[in-house]
Structures are given as structure tokens and as C-alpha cells.
Amino acid sequence: MPVRSPLTQTVETRFKRGNLIHKLLEILPEFEREKRAAIAAKMLGGYKELSAEEREQITAEVFAVMDAPEFAEIFSPGSRAEISLAGSAKGLPKNLYLNAQIDRISVTDTKVFIVDYKSNRPPPKTQEGVADMYWGQMAAYRELAREIYPGREIVCALLWTDGPRLMILDDTRLDTALTQIAALPT
Secondary structure, rough: OOOOOOOOOHHHHHHHHHEEEEEHHHHHHOHHHHHHHHHHHHHHOOOOOOOOHHHHHHHHHHHHHHHHHHHHHOOOOOEEEEEEEOOOOOOOOOOOOOOEEEEEEEEOOOEEEEEEEEEOOOOOHHHHHOOHHHHHHHHHHHHHOOOOOOOOEEEEEEOOOOOEEEEEHHHHHHHHHHHHHHOOOO
């Protein structure tokens, strides 16, 4: 039998934890607020390898993000999870065609919130620590959203599942990432 490193369980647990947070953030906003805790408990209860303390911690962290007043619009009724986004946009290179899956989108009369979940551990504490790849990804999503939702402000964010913590991305930095995408050879 193969021998497993003592760290293997930690790695597996880390990804399972991130995946569970991702799933809860995906499905819970679809339900009435007063039913969400019971649904989270039922879902997490199916993972017997999680201790009661781990289940409580995951639930508390998910609700801390979903219930934060500054993020209310992102998880509001009508917001959607796992939305396919495909096409090209004026601000992207001519031969670049996106085919993406957005973790969460919320469209209001004036704004569109695009949120992508990331399970990096530890997550960066500031935007300076965000990988260039993520900046490019979100800049491209923003350009396509601008075509689909003209006249609305597009707000891009990364939700770090380790915490979890929501990071609204700076538009100026997204603009810089967009120029880097445009400079890629086609």
C-alpha cells in the first residue's frame, strides 16, 4: 500500500473546506434567509469527517460574508451562481474569445457585480499580492460584462474562501491588466 504523507490530510481538508464554502455561497442565497442555517447544517452534516467545530466554523465564515451589509447586493435575491459568460468585447484583442464560468453575478439597475471564488491559502492580504493571472481574468470578464450591460458600473471582486474574505478589485489596476491582455500576441 502506498504511504501517505502526514500533510496529505491537511491538503485534502483544505481543498474540501474551500469547495464546501464555495458550494454554500453558491446555493444558500437561493433560499429565504431564515432557512439558510438549517440548509447549511444539513449539507455539512453529510461530511462525517468534519468535526462539529469545523462545521460551525465554516458556517460562521460563510454567513459573515453573506450577511455583511457592504456585500448585500452581491448575495441579494436575484443574484446568480455559476453563470456562463462567452463572447468577445471591443476592449479585448480581436482574436480573443472568452468562454468562462462566473462564480457569482448580481445585476442591479446601476451595477453589475462579478465575483470569482479563489481558494489560495494563505490568500493575499492586499491587492498587491493578487496574481497577475487573476487580474487578467477579471479584466477580461469586466470587458465582456460592459458589452452585455452597457451604462452600468461593473464591479469585480475575488472571494478568498480561506477566511472567507471578499476583495473588491481596483478599477485602475484592472485597466492595467487589460492593457497587458491587449499586448499579448494573437
